[in-house]
Amino acid sequence: MVSYKALVKNVIKKADILLEVIDARFPEETRNSEVEREIIRLNKPFIIVINKSDLISREKLEKTKSRLSKIAPVIFVSSKDRSGTTMLRHQILASVSIKGRNILVGTLGYPNVGKSSVINSVTGRRRASTSPISGHTKGIQHVDAGSGIMFIDTPGVIPFDEKDEYLQGLLGIKDATHLKDQIGVAMKIIEKVLDENKAAFESFYNVKIEDENSYDVLELIGKQCNFLQKKGEVDETRTATKIINDWQNGLLLI
Ligand SMILES: Nc1nc2c(ncn2[C@@H]2O[C@H](COP(=O)(O)OP(=O)(O)OP(=O)(O)O)[C@@H](O)[C@H]2O)c(=O)[nH]1
Ligand SMILES: [Mg+2]
Structure with missing residues (x-):
């Protein structure tokens, strides 16, 4: 089995832009400094996607957003309610200018934060398979979201002890x-x-x-x-x- 670390590094290298998907209820616990460091090292743009925003109050979301905005652009999404997805699409298109081929969007994050769900809600179809049981996505998978955006879905990147x-x-x-x-x-x-x-x-x-x-x-x-x-x-x-x-x-x- 390819190690998680190698897989993540490879996705960061290949992608034009990265999404770090975090759980709105646990922004700090689901951020990963190693992943962020590697993205910064390779000088790739990235967006912090606060998913499951339907599960916490607007006030708490705004607080988290203002804190994390110092690191990268932040977008709230609820894949469940399909909110924030147009903003996310715009932010991706505004962050990279690539002509003549698809923008490759690497999607990273802890298991079960909703990486595949975010991709589906932006794409508007259930293209990436999701599940309440974590460890669902195995290996990487490309998902065409239209308007020149191609997502790379990945398995949850952080193995826990x-x-x-x-x-x-x-x-x-x-x-x-x-x-x-x-x-x-x-x-x-x-x-x-x-x-x-x-x-x-x-x-x-x-x-x-x-x-x-x-x-x-x-x-x-x-x-x-x-x-x-x-x-x-x-x-x-x-x-x-x-x-x-x-x-x-x-x-x-x-
Ligand atoms: N309430 C709520 N639940 C969500 C949201 N997004 C995802 N979920 C739920 O979270 C669970 C995990 O979603 P997935 O999209 O499979 O998560 P993942 O990060 O791709 O997980 P792995 O592939 O296992 O790493 C599923 O039960 C989803 O229905 C959201 O915005 N709000
Ligand atoms: Mg998945």
């Missing part, structure tokens, strides 16, 4: 059935969502949270959902699985 299981859960790289510490991951999700948008969390699960820790909150949700074992205690794994699924399916807004 076992120790990054929390991040794998939060980013949806592994689903609940593939996570070892489901309760631990669910607690991280609870912390993240409570920190960002407590009211939405309370109304989604129909619970009232004072100053309980994330473990107690998990128990509270288990009770509310009536996920109980024979002796009446909360089925924590079942509750954790539900929270992970709700988060990964984009039901908990932050």
